[in-house]
Amino acid sequence: MKLLKSSLLGTAAAFASVAGAHAADLPVKKAVPIEYVRVCSAYGAGFFYIPGTDTCIRLSGRARLDIGYQPTDSRSGSGNGDTTGYIGLARINVDARTQTAYGTLRAFTRIQFASRTGATGGLRSGTQERIGSAFGATGQDQVGRDQQFVNTDKAFIQFAGLTAGRASSFFDFYAHDFEFAGATLNSDVQSTNLLAYSAKFGEGFSATVSLEDPTFRRNTVYSQTFGAAGVTGAPSPVLIGVGATNTFSNYDVSQRNRMPDFVGVLRYDAAWGSAQISAAVKEINVQNPVGSTFGIASVPGLGGAAVTGAPASEYGWAVQGGVKINTPFIAPGDTLYLQGAYGEGATLYTGYSSYNGSYTSIASTINGAAFDPFMSDATLNPLTGKIETSTSFTVVGSFLHYWSPEWRSAVFGSYGELSFARGARAANAAAFQTTGATGQFTGVPGQTSFDVSPVLRDTYQIVAGASLIWSPVKDLDIGVEGFYTKVGVQNGRVVDRTQSSGTVNAANIASGAVRTVTADDTYQVRMRVQRDF
Structure with a gap:
């Protein structure tokens, strides 16, 4: 029995040793290491390391609904009559940062999508549609009142003081920081393409030099002949002399990208707030006439001479100063902005524009307005062929107050003026009278119809x-x-186009058939629900 037990144990030991030897010859599969997402605390909350790299990334976004109401004075036209509008907006942000021997290397992108309906002021964006970021719908009940909006709002790189890509203009300061609709008059280009360098010096001081894409700061050069095949001035015994006939060629006033806008900024940041002085210079140019000549030989009291070729470029400029003051002694988080700007040939730098949209000679601010203001950077004088810049200035103030951590309010206001070159209205009216692309000049200087025309006022x-x-x-x-x-x-005064009929003359104005106004006004109420993440 003992012999049998010993034999069985020995056999089992032999099998175990053989099995162990074979197992040692087989490959061993190791568990794949798990790459856990690690929190990156170097740049604030929400950052984490991209697995396998030393780059930190933060994903964020926004969802928003706006509902707006604004009364209208007229229901005629596809853009008039709506009193309510809606915006559904989505935003996606990606912020990637890597620490290098030269400092932080950052890339930031922001994509926005929106659906906008209704022609109510500011809910459908003429500005975005004109630069191809918003696409209007067609159809009897949608044309001019429905937009789908896709925009690369931000896409820039920052490294060792350099900023390159699509970003907010360095010229801007307040930039409607406390507003929903961005209604006040102040510089605020949503984004532009730029190449800039910033340097810090002293305690809190910094300076920036930026070369910026002129496309997004370029308002129009107004020309009465733009869009016409050619205009022949009718004889006028008052201005030109009996029997005098003057021919004008169509002129291409669309501007070309020939040089960037130059922006310089000096800024100071401290615990009490910040202050900034900005300056910008931009080129204003037009193209050749579609014909051989432009201008006329002479108009008594106005001058003029035949012009051939393209006029020389002019240069617009603007300066802006602003201050941001933190007022925690009123309540934590309270802030006051004050800002002013002045410019020549630079309406979008001073911020004299419309919250309905820019990049057009006539920018309607009021839905179905009695008249629309002209907002061009410059005019093309039909008698001399010279570009003549407009002058504009704006002032704005805004105050944010926290009633409690959950409740806050903002109050804001602005004032601005725009003036065209001396004689710009008279020159266009004398040359073209009732003709031209806009068809808004009636009569010549000295006539009632000219006195109440809204053109270039x-x-x-x-x-x-x-x-x-x-x-x-x-x-x-x-x-x-x-x-x-x-x-x-x-x-x-100017003609009230919503309350007038018949020929514009002194008799019809006296009878009330043609009414005139000095101003028009409106109001807007907007509700917003917004979630950031």
């Missing part, structure tokens, strides 16, 4: 508004904003 704007926002939880805003806008002519 010097104007002013007043904006005042306030908002109230409730944030029941972090990153959720539910608020309402209301503002008042008034647009008027600096001198004289």
